[in-house]
Amino acid sequence: MERRTVFFVSDQTGVTAETMGHSLLTQFDGQAFRQVTLPFISTVDKAQEAVRRINATGEAEGVRPVIFSTLVQEDLREIIKRANGLFLDFFDAFLGPLELELKLKSSRAQGKAHGMQDVGAYTTRINATNFALANDDGAVTRDYERADLILVGVSRTGKTPTCLYLALQYGVFAANYPFADEELETGRLPAALTKHQRKLYGLTIAPERLQQIRNERRPNSNYSSPSQVDFEVRTAEAIFRRYDIPCINTTECSIEEIASRILDRTGVERRLRP
């Protein structure tokens, strides 16, 4: 199959262009793409250099590239637009209608989305990340008073990455507490958790999938044996029912999806926007 190169061009990090481009590209199964990010294209020189690179790629591959761009400045957009490729700019498409609707001119300033204008947001994110790290895996620090959420479940259901994602993406303070022998044998939760019952959210997973994940980590151990995994998942789900803890099955979910569903269902407020 003929491969086509896709460029993500941005005057900033390129995260928005990548996010936008990626969701569109996944709609075309029948095409292979090579993805190249050109971030920090913030001057005329850099824009001209980007055009040269895009054109050279198109000539070498015999098929013109697709360009997803997020360029705030019109003069830079105009330069990239002249490259020989399909040019899809996100500000180009949406700033006009927004200006009309809001009856305001946009400031057309670079780097607002991911810059450091907002020291408060930076601090929130760092604090939330530190909170997640300090309150990971039922560790010594159990600062559950400050938690927005406490994720519970057996080992390897996705609690740690979900907490970190909630911190970095949304500034949400999420702790996690893995069910260990004590909870699994008694089917009961410690007072440290029941005190904060309304903050608890359960993660569960299909036993077959969990076994596969654990087996990669510790092959042929009791930890990854079908009987142990079955027992743990069943007991965890019984605990969720006993304590009326809402829960999500993570078997088919990405980390973004787990995080987003939990926020949606609990109504926990995002402290940051991506």
Place this chain on the structure above:
Amino acid sequence: MERRTVFFVSDQTGVTAETMGHSLLTQFDGQAFRQVTLPFISTVDKAQEAVRRINATGEAEGVRPVIFSTLVQEDLREIIKRANGLFLDFFDAFLGPLELELKLKSSRAQGKAHGMQDVGAYTTRINATNFALANDDGAVTRDYERADLILVGVSRTGKTPTCLYLALQYGVFAANYPFADEELETGRLPAALTKHQRKLYGLTIAPERLQQIRNERRPNSNYSSPSQVDFEVRTAEAIFRRYDIPCINTTECSIEEIASRILDRTGVERRLRP
């Protein structure tokens, strides 16, 4: 100032709609926005319920909302489009031109962008996150053979959140090693690091900003004193020069920006796309 409500409507997590909307909204300084995410709008019923909510908000506030949406299915888009608001859908704007260019029909399948189609990508992300956690702050595990990058610098320059962001966003394996008394007194790096010199990347920061950050953590300590902070930053920068370690000043950078600049400058390959 009249506040306007913005809805992010998505058949999936809403991350793409939020990212897209946020970069546009930051271009309008003169307007206050209230932001509401309506994720997982994947059925006609849910879409109609979203329209009711959008319309009720518009009526209550006396100004029609802005709707950023990422809805793959045309029938759902058509429903949301009928809400009384400014409707900006991302697939609406870009899928048509892409189909023409690629000479392919899009699959118009929900949830490709952040679903779990790709178990390999999920595993990469989890492994990269575990790697960042295990190799955080020069901890016991120093699995630098597997590292794509090793971030170095003094305490509180942003190493840990950058490593976690690189893992979660891009699947990049990033370790971090904080300069402690030993490095700062001798101005030399241990063999564990010099062995992997080409993987090292330095983080530095303005002393005034570092002092402010450290003072929030441990007020009135030696750790946050101007003389100590000055000494540490100066010594770290001397180490970067001595060992020819590229470095970034994080004073005015968001975590996304630090991560993106490091990937751009080192050429380290993203293992995942957002």
